[in-house]
Amino acid sequence: MKVKCPVCGAEIELPEDVMDGEIIECESCGAQLEVKKSGDKIELKVAEEAAEDWGE
Amino acid sequence: MLVVVKAGGRTLMNNMENIVKSIVKRKDWKVIFVHGGGDLVDEWERRMGMEPQFKISASGVKFRYTDEKELEVFVAVLGGLLNKKIVSEFYKQGRNAFGMTGADGPSVIAERKRRVIVKEKVGERERKRAIPGGYTGKIVEVRKEPFEALLNSDMVPVVAPIALGKEGELLNVNGDQMAAEIAKALKADYLLLLTDVPGVLVDREVVKEIRAQEAEEFAKSKIGPGMNIKVIMAGRVAMEGTKVVIADGTKDDPLSVIESREGTWIV
Numbered sequence: 001m002k003v004k005c006p007v008c009g010a011e012i013e014l015p016e017d018v019m020d021g022e023i024i025e026c027e028s029c030g031a032q033l034e035v036k037k038s039g040d041k042i043e044l045k046v047a048e049e050a051a052e053d054w055g056e
Numbered sequence: 057m058l059v060v061v062k063a064g065g066r067t068l069m070n071n072m073e074n075i076v077k078s079i080v081k082r083k084d085w086k087v088i089f090v091h092g093g094g095d096l097v098d099e100w101e102r103r104m105g106m107e108p109q110f111k112i113s114a115s116g117v118k119f120r121y122t123d124e125k126e127l128e129v130f131v132a133v134l135g136g137l138l139n140k141k142i143v144s145e146f147y148k149q150g151r152n153a154f155g156m157t158g159a160d161g162p163s164v165i166a167e168r169k170r171r172v173i174v175k176e177k178v179g180e181r182e183r184k185r186a187i188p189g190g191y192t193g194k195i196v197e198v199r200k201e202p203f204e205a206l207l208n209s210d211m212v213p214v215v216a217p218i219a220l221g222k223e224g225e226l227l228n229v230n231g232d233q234m235a236a237e238i239a240k241a242l243k244a245d246y247l248l249l250l251t252d253v254p255g256v257l258v259d260r261e262v263v264k265e266i267r268a269q270e271a272e273e274f275a276k277s278k279i280g281p282g283m284n285i286k287v288i289m290a291g292r293v294a295m296e297g298t299k300v301v302i303a304d305g306t307k308d309d310p311l312s313v314i315e316s317r318e319g320t321w322i323v
Binding site: 015017019021022023034047048056 | 092093094097114120130134170171173178179180181183184185186187217228229230231
């Protein structure tokens with residue numbers, strides 16, 4: 001399945017088994033994108049950066 | 057002199073009596089004691105038929121994943137059992153201590169991590185994935201009044217690594233971060249991080265001193281996981297004027313490192 005990168009507009013080919021929440025990197029601009037999947041509908045949004053400070 | 061002492065769970069379970077004795081004998085020092093205890097949480101979860109969940113972050117750090125059920129055990133074991141065992145050890149040795157979590161007061165406020173990015177193998181592929189953050193938080197505020205009131209009443213605050221989220225939820229926070237943020241807020245003279253090794257080791261030798269400004273770079277280039285996070289945090293605390301000592305908590309008198317200048321000093 002092909003979708004457009006929300007940052008640079010390049011076409012991204014998603015793996016067939018792509019999962020909701022999966023992080024994909026746009027090969028064209030390098031943006032980290034989160035897959036939003038509901039039913040057959042797939043959208044990409046820029047993944048939020050998560051600082052790594054864990055609990056105990 | 058105000059000293060914030062933090063001991064990890066394993067160090068504490070093996071040497072609680074001596075660590076407490078070391079604090080009690082220094083009657084002139086004001087001490088805030090922060091404890092960890094992740095190992096004990098694992099043990100209790102297994103006793104209750106639950107398996108602790110660990111995940112791997114995008115950068116390869118292994119961390120506890122705290123869901124709602126796990127949080128209940130975390131609060132019961134660290135905020136309850138272990139915290140009260142420490143308080144009772146202080147009482148047995150003749151000093152009054154006040155067991156609390158950061159949620160009490162509240163004294164420590166954290167921001168809940170909404171999403172975390174983990175690496176996991178699903179099907180044939182290893183993938184990076186954003187999942188709900190669970191009940192883990194990053195400390196954003198320490199309210200110093202509860203600590204000051206206890207210190208002024210000659211009590212040792214004994215603090216479990218649990219904070220209150222902005223919506224009133226209980227959150228698992230890192231014990232080293234808890235100690236570091238309390239030390240910063242109260243402008244402690246020293247932050248003493250007790251571990252089960254003699255200090256920061258490079259090529260099996262204890263590093264005697266790390267300059268605060270160089271701590272982050274040093275941690276990233278020369279130190280392994282676990283200790284590197286301690287050194288990064290230590291550097292940030294030391295920049296604010298608190299001397300940080302990382303030292304062996306398994307000895308008979310662990311606080312003596314402040315007088316003898318042993319362990320690793322971050323200044």
